[in-house]
Amino acid sequence: MTVSRLSDIPGIGVDKIGDTADALRNRDILRLENLDTDIRPPAGALAATHAAIDDDDANSYLPFTGQAALREAVAARMHRSFGVTYDPQTECIISAGGLAGIFNTLLSILEPGDEVVLTDPTYAGLINRVRLAGGVPKFVRLVPGARGWRLDLDSLAAAIGSRTRALLVMSPSMPSGFVANAEEWAAIAAHCRRADAWLVYDAAMERIVFDGHPVIQPAGLPEMRERTITVGSVSKEYRMIGWRVGWIVGPAPIMADVRLTSLSNVVCQVGIGMPGATAALTSNDDGVAAAVAEWQARRDRLLAELHDLPVVRPSGGWSLLIDTEQLGLSPDEASRLLLAKADVAATPMKGWGPQAGRYLRFVYANEPVARLADIRERVRAAWGL
Template identity: 80%
Template sequence: MTVSRLRNIPGIGVDRMGDAADASKNPNILRLENLDTDLRPPPEAIRRTHEAVDDDTANSYLPFTGQAALRRAVVARMKQSAGTEYDPESECIVSAGGLAGILNVLLSILEPGDEVVLTDPTYAGLINRVRLAGGVPVFARLIPGADGWRLDLESLARAIGPRTRALLVMSPSMPSGFVATEAEWAAIAAHYVRPDAWLVYDAAMERILFDGRRVIHPASLAGMRERTITVGSVSKEFRMIGWRVGWIVGPAPIMADVRLTSLSNVVCQVGIGMPGATAALTCADDGVAAAVGQWQARRDFLLRALDDLPAIRPDGGWSMLIDTEQLGIPAPEASRMLLAKGEVAATPMTGWGPDAARYLRFVFANEPVSRLADIRARVRTAWHL
């Protein structure tokens, strides 16, 4: 019998698509189903990780909240992005990846039945973690249009009620590439400057912004420093997926509870991963600007190649969505046909929000333009367009 907390968790779909692509052993398949990237981490991060393998102090549970050098580097980065000071001792905890940090935060702030507002669409793993923590996901719509995705502010207002405990939001958001504007952040802040609610900000892709957009960190807004919990990681911006190093930053009172949850859950982080993460955060050139340039070029190529299809422009992040329902093809069937006939692996957004099931996601972080060159012909073949 499935326990109740798992009954409404369908999975994320990416694992099934990845397994299907792997099973084919076909090197011609375009791998657009998973958030991997072919761009290398900062060289200094790789060098320090190699050194850490031989460093006995890295082969340790201690300190449980993460190595001090990394916590100092994280709060220094927070000062850059939010303009806000944090204490590395009482207001920063290192987690075993960003999503472990998200779950620990939710476990620390939710009572069973509390509601968490998320955008629709959003990453299924965030929705699932709300449910694992005993929360109830409620959705504010993202509206696709000629200028990309916009937050439906009326939908946001309707989503907030007496049981609302948190808003969990990414910017850039995954899978849509939605990037909140100043006006949208201000509307969010207007709802969450209150003593009984938190803004949980997933900053995993914060600097992966296209077309000259700048970082707007919600903790920088008036009254939001004490209501915002930021969760970040080295996985996306720094291209360090396998290191499994993330962090949680927030006001000291709630961080005391997050520390207790962290000690009771994963206990500690990847010891040999933290020196490399510290190097990534502190090196002279972390490669983020160059990587963003390449990811934007791939986005731009896909938008041109698929300009006759209902693809919605992402303003940041690693992926874009195509509304296959507009083509008369349910997203799971579009995914199946694309793999079988077009040699393209792409994940349908089933379980990624109430309205998300109509979309198919193309991840552009892992395939260079040279490999994407015939994407339109592959799609035409698969979908008979």
């Protein structure tokens, strides 16, 4: 019998589509279903990781909060990029990937029944972790438009209540590619202050923004440093998915609780992964700008090829959404037809928020522009459109 904490937690869908595509062993399949990328990690990160394999200090549980050099690198990045200062000893903890950091943070701030505000659509893994931590998700609509997604500020106000404990915001957001603008961040911050709520900021993709959009760190907004917990990782920006290294930064009092939760949960991070992460954060050439330019080119190709279909323009991130319900197809059926008839793997968004169930996601991080050139013909072959 399924335990109660899992009763409202569906899968994320990606695993099923990915497993099916893997089983076909067909290199012609466009892998648009999973958040992988073919762009290499920073050279310095690769070299440091190779060296760590022979370093006995990397083969250790200690220190439980993460290697000092990496915590210092994270704090330095926060100060250098956003002017927000953190003590690497008391206000930074290294986690076994960003999502472990999110989960440990939620476990540290939520009482059973506390409400957590999230955008809709949003990553199913975030929704599921809120529920696993005993929280209740409350959703704020993202509204699609000709220039992309915008946060419905009336919906945001309506989602805030007496049980609101946190707002969990990702920007750029996955799967939509929504990037919060200054007005939206100001509204989020105002509600956090008014409700005395935490802002848990998922910064996994914060520099993967397109079209000249600025990168805004909410901890730098007025009166927000003491109520913002930022969770980042090397997985997306630095293309280091397999390293499973992330970080949590926030004010010292709550970080003491996050430290206890971390010790009680995953215990420690990937020892041989941390030197590579440190090298990535301290490199003079981390490759992020070049990678972002390439991902934007891939986004632009998809938008051009699919211009006559109900695709919502992403302002950042690794993926975009297409509203297949407008085409008379459920996302499940659209996904099935794409794989069966056109060698395209794509994930339906069921479970990724109340309105997300009408969308199919295309990930462009793992397929070069040349491979995307015939995507419209593949869609036509699959859907007859």
